[in-house]
Amino acid sequence: MKLKDLESYKKIVIQCHDNPDADALASGFGLYVYFHQKKIPVTFLYSGPFRIQKSNLVLMIKELEIPVEYIEKDSLSPLGADELLITVDCQYGAGNVTKLTAENAAVIDHHQPETDALPLTLIDSGCGSCSTIIWRLLKDAHFPVSEDERLATALYYGLYTDTNQLSEIDNPYDKDMRDELPFDKTLITRLRNCNFSLDELEIAGVALLRHIFNEANRYAVVKARPCDPNILGLINDLILQVDMVDKSVVFSELTGGIKLSVRSCVKEVRADELARFLTEGMGSGGGHMEKAGGFISKRRYHETHPGVSVETYLSQRLDAYFAEFDIIYAEESPADVSGMIKYRKKRIPAGFVKSGDILPEGTPLLIRTLKGDVDISVSDDVYIMIGLYGDIYPISREKFEYSYKPAGGTCQIDASYTPTVKNLQTGEMHSLLEYAQNCICLDEAFIYAKPLERSVKVFPLWDNSKYLLGKRGDFLAVRPDDLHDIYIIEKDIFGRLYEAAL
Ligand SMILES: [Mn+2]
Known part of the structure; x- marks a missing residue:
């Protein structure tokens, strides 16, 4: 989907989810600025039981002059046949956005697909923020985003807050946007320093009073009352500093699902990969080697784990994670090729x-x-x-x-x-x-390889600080001329690149 596909309507209404966050506001703002410049009548609104109160959001709206309006549920008027509703940072018909009756609706979002896709849908769950998707759309349409400092700052702050102060970024588009946008540094500093309230400080304090600790695998799991994801990261940074804890997960149950913060300080566990493992099939996760985050859809969780508490699920899943992996340090010992077959690289x-x-x-x-x-x-x-x-x-x-x-x-x-x-x-x-x-x-390029029966982490010869992850069915490969040169080839790719050498 391109922005051009949305331009043929007489009027456009942009709606973000109820209880908007900075990413939702920035995303709606980006679209608003675009359509306004195209001279298409456009409004940007949100609904739900509450008006925006969080101090950083109030400051963001005021300083960046974001023209967002609050409309009570009963005052929402249905859209006609020549009008278009675009929901940003949420999906039309999902539980976290008040439904506005519309004949034409489009969706731009970065969460896991929640509803049946409409024809005009752009969902990229790989992006850390919806702002990133809006930025890509604007760039594709040759809109000069970087010339508008207010918009650049809004989009940057959207990504900043949705990825725990950029610490949970791993998508290349997120990184490109972070590196390219000329944002207002002074304002970001002000926003960062009115990010949570005394009540939220108390949430952090209460959360720290109780924890699950697993001595064998040196991990901790902590539950926090519903709160802003930034608070989860803050709590987690503190927990990871405990001497007995090497990996930790802090979560809170929100209306739409479970928000996770994941940390690791050992090279054998990448926080981003652990976050993906914990959310697999039910949401999405990602980030950095040491800091990551994730989100599990409530609907998917209840379908797959009915009646199971989140603490229990997380502890069991973490134990499964630690039981699942073998670790290979390529530098330290050569590969044992006895169970491997020789393959020729296709030309x-x-x-x-x-x-x-x-x-x-x-x-x-x-x-x-x-x-x-x-x-x-x-x-x-x-x-x-x-x-x-x-x-x-x-x-x-x-x-x-x-x-x-x-x-x-x-x-x-x-x-x-x-x-x-x-x-x-x-x-x-x-x-x-x-x-x-x-x-x-x-012709003479051969490897030894075998399909993996268990998951394995390989610290390759060229970088012994970061592992390559191999899952069951992927191939463990080694170059015959250097048995220390061990790596992983994904199963989907293997057959296209290699054939058995007879
Ligand atoms: Mn978002």
Whole structure:
């Protein structure tokens, strides 16, 4: 869906969820500014039992001049056939937004799909905020977002608050928006410092009085009364500092579902991956290695875990998590290839970039992909391989020359986000594909591999601080010329890239 698809109506009403948060306000504001500039009559409203009272939101509306109106449920008037309702940061017909009768409705949201999709729907649950999706739509429509400081600040603050002060970001679009928007720093500082009330301070205090602690797996689970997600992160940062606790989950039960904050301070557990594990099939989770967050839909939870308390669910799920994984430190011990089969890499073109072609030797680079950011330092001996799905990994020139040869032509990938490369000294960003050339695997590229029967975390040779996660059915692979070079190939990709070598 593009903004253009929404422009053919006589009038547009933007509605965000009841009890709006900063992300909902920023998202509605972004659309409002766009349609207003297009000279289409537009209003932005919210309903529900309560008017906005939170001090940071009141300040945000006032300082950024967000033209949002509160309409009581009984005063909502139905929309006609030539009018369009757009719900932002929520879904038309869902429980957290007062229903306004409309013949035409569109949905822009970043939560898990809750309702049957309407024709005009854009939901990307991978984004940390709905503001990010609005920003993408505005950019796609060539709207100069960065020239409007009030709008830029609103969108930035929407992402900031929905991702626990940006600590729970992992989507590349979120990172791009964070890096690109020219926001008002002074105002963000003011907003940050009127973020919660004395009542919320008390919620934090009460939550800390009770906890579940598991000594064997060194985790804690804490329940907080319904509150703003920022409070959960604040409580959790404190809990993680306890000497016996290495991982912790703080949650609260809200009207629409369960909001989680997840923390880890050991490299064997990535908080973002644990958040995904805890919310799997019922919501979404993600973030950083140490700080992450998640949301579980109430409806999905009750369907799959009827009558189970959230504390019980989380403790059992955490125990399952710790029982599930084997850990391999590639640097420390070579792979045991006895149960593995030899595979030949199919001769499918892949992309590669000589890092020395991008910038001068020694320049620190950040390469952003759908699967995360990778840091490298430019060197004539470091090449970057680009897989069919936009996955990237560094390879030494020597290994490259042994296994591949340049094949000419432009490199094409099949991914929803094209890897970007950022010069960490200047902040300049480019598409990695600008520098890419095709290459094909020489005949003699073989690997040993076997499908995994249990989940495994591999700390690869090229980075022993971050693991690669392999799930049951994925393949554990190792290069015959270096039995320490152990990695994971996802099961969906394996068959397309490898064939058994007879
Ligand atoms: Mn949101």
